[in-house]
Amino acid sequence: MAGTNKEINAYGRQLTQIEIDAKAHRDLVGGLWDEIGVLQINFMKEHGLAPGHDLLDVGCGALRGGIHFMRYLDSGRYYGMDINQSLIEAGKNEIHVAGLIDKQAHLLVNAKFEAHLFGKCFDYAIAQSVFTHLPINHIVRCLAEMRKVLKPTGIFFATFFEAPSAAYLDQITHTSGGIVTNYDADPFHYSFAEFEWMAKVTNMQVNLIGDWNHPRNQKMLAFRIREREAG
Numbered sequence: 001m002a003g004t005n006k007e008i009n010a011y012g013r014q015l016t017q018i019e020i021d022a023k024a025h026r027d028l029v030g031g032l033w034d035e036i037g038v039l040q041i042n043f044m045k046e047h048g049l050a051p052g053h054d055l056l057d058v059g060c061g062a063l064r065g066g067i068h069f070m071r072y073l074d075s076g077r078y079y080g081m082d083i084n085q086s087l088i089e090a091g092k093n094e095i096h097v098a099g100l101i102d103k104q105a106h107l108l109v110n111a112k113f114e115a116h117l118f119g120k121c122f123d124y125a126i127a128q129s130v131f132t133h134l135p136i137n138h139i140v141r142c143l144a145e146m147r148k149v150l151k152p153t154g155i156f157f158a159t160f161f162e163a164p165s166a167a168y169l170d171q172i173t174h175t176s177g178g179i180v181t182n183y184d185a186d187p188f189h190y191s192f193a194e195f196e197w198m199a200k201v202t203n204m205q206v207n208l209i210g211d212w213n214h215p216r217n218q219k220m221l222a223f224r225i226r227e228r229e230a231g
């Protein structure tokens with residue numbers, strides 16, 4: 001694994017309550033707490049998110065983006081899911097501090113992207129800095145699960161580090177942020193062609209949005225259910 005940058009997340013590590021109280025979770029999820037939180041809500045609003053929509057935040061962590069989404073959405077419309085129990089607990093602290101308890105957020109700890117456990121279908125979903133830490137088989141699982149819970153017109157946005165071609169074995173140093181990414185180690189890079197294949201095998205379709213002003217040069221994708229399935 002290359003580098004010592006914050007983009008390499010130890011997302012399996014459970015924080016202690018002392019660490020949560022000291023807001024160590026803000027660094028564990030990659031830092032840039034305020035900047036990337038605001039970036040996410042602004043992006044989603046620009047791409048159609050309205051207060052009455054149901055939003056799924058995949059890999060929500062300690063709610064870096066979630067706090068902003070909750071503040072904007074109607075009560076009960078925000079759903080967050082993460083593998084790390086301690087980050088969800090830290091997120092609950094953030095909700096309390098932000099005075100957003102009345103927004104009735106729905107939070108789930110789950111390691112397999114099983115969003116159907118919420119019993120909802122979603123207008124929008126977002127995975128910010130999730131695919132950057134996952135091998136292909138985990139991304140395919142995520143897309144297969146998202147297809148189950150997106151509404152026919154729903155969109156799933158996801159960020160990634162872009163490689164110039166498929167199976168790009170060399171490391172890439174991204175000029176913005178200086179992140180070093182890898183073919184087969186966290187943080188990962190992928191080509192758009194590889195995401196087209198992943199979308200195809202999960203009966204999804206994908207468009208490349210590309211740059212969205214992410215400070216570490218992550219690019220944005222938009223996944224939808226294939227038109228013949230969306231009916």
